[in-house]
Amino acid sequence: MNDTFLKACRGEAVDHTPVWLMRQAGRYLPEYHAVRKNYTFLEMCKTPEAAAEVTIQPIDILGVDAAILFSDILVPLEKMGAPLEFQEARGPVFLEPIRSRAAVDKLVIPDPEADLGYVMDTIRILRKELTGRVPLIGFSGAPFTLATYLIEGGSSKNYFQTKKMMYTDPQLYADLLNKITDCTIEYLKAQAAAGAQALQIFDSWAGVLAPRDFAEFAIGYVKRIIAALKESGVTVPIIYFANNGATLLPQSLESGADVLGLDWRININDAVKVVGSRVSLQGNMDPIALLLPEEKMEERIANILNQAKGARGHIFNLGHGIVPEIPPAKAKFFVETVHRLSRKG
Amino acid sequence: MNDTFLKACRGEAVDHTPVWLMRQAGRYLPEYHAVRKNYTFLEMCKTPEAAAEVTIQPIDILGVDAAILFSDILVPLEKMGAPLEFQEARGPVFLEPIRSRAAVDKLVIPDPEADLGYVMDTIRILRKELTGRVPLIGFSGAPFTLATYLIEGGSSKNYFQTKKMMYTDPQLYADLLNKITDCTIEYLKAQAAAGAQALQIFDSWAGVLAPRDFAEFAIGYVKRIIAALKESGVTVPIIYFANNGATLLPQSLESGADVLGLDWRININDAVKVVGSRVSLQGNMDPIALLLPEEKMEERIANILNQAKGARGHIFNLGHGIVPEIPPAKAKFFVETVHRLSRKG
Numbered sequence: 001m002n003d004t005f006l007k008a009c010r011g012e013a014v015d016h017t018p019v020w021l022m023r024q025a026g027r028y029l030p031e032y033h034a035v036r037k038n039y040t041f042l043e044m045c046k047t048p049e050a051a052a053e054v055t056i057q058p059i060d061i062l063g064v065d066a067a068i069l070f071s072d073i074l075v076p077l078e079k080m081g082a083p084l085e086f087q088e089a090r091g092p093v094f095l096e097p098i099r100s101r102a103a104v105d106k107l108v109i110p111d112p113e114a115d116l117g118y119v120m121d122t123i124r125i126l127r128k129e130l131t132g133r134v135p136l137i138g139f140s141g142a143p144f145t146l147a148t149y150l151i152e153g154g155s156s157k158n159y160f161q162t163k164k165m166m167y168t169d170p171q172l173y174a175d176l177l178n179k180i181t182d183c184t185i186e187y188l189k190a191q192a193a194a195g196a197q198a199l200q201i202f203d204s205w206a207g208v209l210a211p212r213d214f215a216e217f218a219i220g221y222v223k224r225i226i227a228a229l230k231e232s233g234v235t236v237p238i239i240y241f242a243n244n245g246a247t248l249l250p251q252s253l254e255s256g257a258d259v260l261g262l263d264w265r266i267n268i269n270d271a272v273k274v275v276g277s278r279v280s281l282q283g284n285m286d287p288i289a290l291l292l293p294e295e296k297m298e299e300r301i302a303n304i305l306n307q308a309k310g311a312r313g314h315i316f317n318l319g320h321g322i323v324p325e326i327p328p329a330k331a332k333f334f335v336e337t338v339h340r341l342s343r344k345g
Numbered sequence: 346m347n348d349t350f351l352k353a354c355r356g357e358a359v360d361h362t363p364v365w366l367m368r369q370a371g372r373y374l375p376e377y378h379a380v381r382k383n384y385t386f387l388e389m390c391k392t393p394e395a396a397a398e399v400t401i402q403p404i405d406i407l408g409v410d411a412a413i414l415f416s417d418i419l420v421p422l423e424k425m426g427a428p429l430e431f432q433e434a435r436g437p438v439f440l441e442p443i444r445s446r447a448a449v450d451k452l453v454i455p456d457p458e459a460d461l462g463y464v465m466d467t468i469r470i471l472r473k474e475l476t477g478r479v480p481l482i483g484f485s486g487a488p489f490t491l492a493t494y495l496i497e498g499g500s501s502k503n504y505f506q507t508k509k510m511m512y513t514d515p516q517l518y519a520d521l522l523n524k525i526t527d528c529t530i531e532y533l534k535a536q537a538a539a540g541a542q543a544l545q546i547f548d549s550w551a552g553v554l555a556p557r558d559f560a561e562f563a564i565g566y567v568k569r570i571i572a573a574l575k576e577s578g579v580t581v582p583i584i585y586f587a588n589n590g591a592t593l594l595p596q597s598l599e600s601g602a603d604v605l606g607l608d609w610r611i612n613i614n615d616a617v618k619v620v621g622s623r624v625s626l627q628g629n630m631d632p633i634a635l636l637l638p639e640e641k642m643e644e645r646i647a648n649i650l651n652q653a654k655g656a657r658g659h660i661f662n663l664g665h666g667i668v669p670e671i672p673p674a675k676a677k678f679f680v681e682t683v684h685r686l687s688r689k690g
Contacts, residue, residue, distance in 0.1 A: 158665075160633055163634075164633065167634060168638070209610075210610060210631050210634075211610070212612075212645075213631065244589070247591045247610050247611045247612070265555060265589075265591075291509055300557075320503075
């Protein structure tokens with residue numbers, strides 16, 4: 001197996017910098033649309049054969065060094081008892097936002113195999129189909145990010161309802177976050193048991209918090225997840241990605257993650273100054289920079305590789321998910337260029 | 346006049362920390378709604394008596410140390426030739442996004458007194474009405490932020506079109522930005538001539554740029570504006586606010602601004618480490634933290650005051666605009682608490 005990705009997560013020597021793309025199984029690929037047209041988005045998450053098929057597409061098409069499970073961070077919340085819809089115009093919508101004691105108390109901790117078996121089945125299919133190729137990354141949302149969707153009822157402009165609960169009813173907020181945390185621990189344990197070879201925790205909205213609020217209201221839950229996973233014997237690398245989290249790095253470092261993901265707003269060499277050799281780093285080209293002419297993209301990739309030289313390990317990635325408008329040939333050039341420029345003479 | 350704000354901008358000694366709130370003339374105030382109900386948003390910007398009236402409201406109601414002109418960063422763009430609408434659901438919309446050579450070439454540089462006289466008239470009215478009270482801040486958008494609205498046609502999720510132009514047609518991008526820059530120089534000069542006693546440049550979306558792109562595609566235009574203002578004899582303090590710009594501070598420092606605004610994502614003491622005593626700092630409580638119970642808000646204000654002790658000067662503010670859901674009494678408590686805690690012996 002090409003285990004370059006796993007080695008870089010652990011800070012071991014590699015013969016090239018591994019690379020994958022957030023949302024690499026996604027709408028920029030015509031092959032994805034060919035499968036997707038037969039299902040709604042949620043149906044596809046819940047159909048293991050289809051989810052596995054699109055998971056593998058970028059391995060074949062782009063030559064990336066890791067596969068990431070096709071799913072969505074919100075699917076476990078549905079099974080906590082929060083009805084979820086994906087609407088064309090608004091994106092994910094929770095029809096009954098969770099803002100009261102009664103609503104929090106009603107949430108349940110799902111049994112991953114019984115309630116979210118389609119995710120574990122997808123992982124099992126993928127491990128069979130990927131054998132000898134690349135490692136498979138499982139994932140979840142981070143509790144703060146998941147909570148924002150439940151509390152706001154969907155995406156949000158300024159996270160007013162979430163912060164209102166944090167600031168005015170911290171006990172209710174903590175109870176909600178602890179339930180989500182318990183759910184996430186079981187969910188990620190089950191993914192590892194089913195065969196996930198690394199786990200990424202996406203904190204997509206962490207960057208809306210002041211450092212002191214991130215410390216008080218967000219990172220502790222991530223730390224508890226990672227500690228519980230390690231205590232339960234999960235040994236796969238764990239990646240924590242706090243999007244827009246440049247000022248949150250010192251605290252992210254205390255999460256216990258093996259790898260920290262970086263968005264494009266921070267120079268990797270500045271991140272290395274904060275994290276030293278305690279973790280590996282993943283990132284971080286601006287996803288829209290995939291539009292750059294080849295020569296300029298190459299220069300940008302070289303610059304990031306160079307910045308990352310001081311890191312314990314480096315997994316190349318975008319700073320956020322690839323967007324639907326990117327021509328696949330550009331993504332392919334990106335992957336090839338990372339490989340070519342980083343390969344040791 | 347209470348010139349505490351101006352002194353803090355210049356780094357001079359003050360007997361209390363001055364404070365104002367971004368969007369302090371806004372929808373959280375019933376008194377604002379009482380005026381606003383007679384106009385559309387754009388009409389109100391263009392009616393000097395009404396704009397002046399709401400500008401003064403927070404001075405009376407909250408006791409802030411500065412007034413900021415009621416207007417919108419987008420109004421000069423309309424006079425560059427880009428028809429603008431404020432739609433209830435979408436916010437500001439430019440009906441014909443600027444994405445081609447022809448569209449850029451068609452834009453004109455407005456004459457501020459002839460084309461935007463209502464802004465200068467508002468300033469002149471305000472200077473009369475404010476005499477002996479607090480200084481008046483004028484403002485504009487920064488060229489990058491203004492360009493995103495023109496290119497995207499409104500607000501945006503990932504600034505795809507803007508970055509596409511930056512990355513694939515840098516000459517067209519530069520020509521557009523230079524036109525916006527020329528317009529902004531004249532606009533701010535006219536505001537100062539009409540009586541604005543400080544000028545703030547809002548770079549609301551700078552934080553979507555990687556540091557290298559901010560250097561190449563954004564900060565240079567701000568620098569050119571500030572240099573042109575100073576060369577033309579404008580001596581009022583200039584504040585540059587790059588929202589979500591923690592990693593952009595070293596470059597923001599080179600803008601020539603007297604004050605840098607900070608959003609809530611960065612601890613002020615960390616900002617001081619970057620800027621030293623070269624500029625004053627403005628900010629930076631999370632706007633939603635105005636919901637905190639009084640005791641906790643007081644602790645948070647004390648913490649920010651304490652962090653800012655190393656700064657050359659400090660103007661207290663929120664890290665972004667106050668939102669409509671905040672009770673005015675909370676905003677009043679915020680202002681009073683900043684004054685009380687910062688007042689010397």
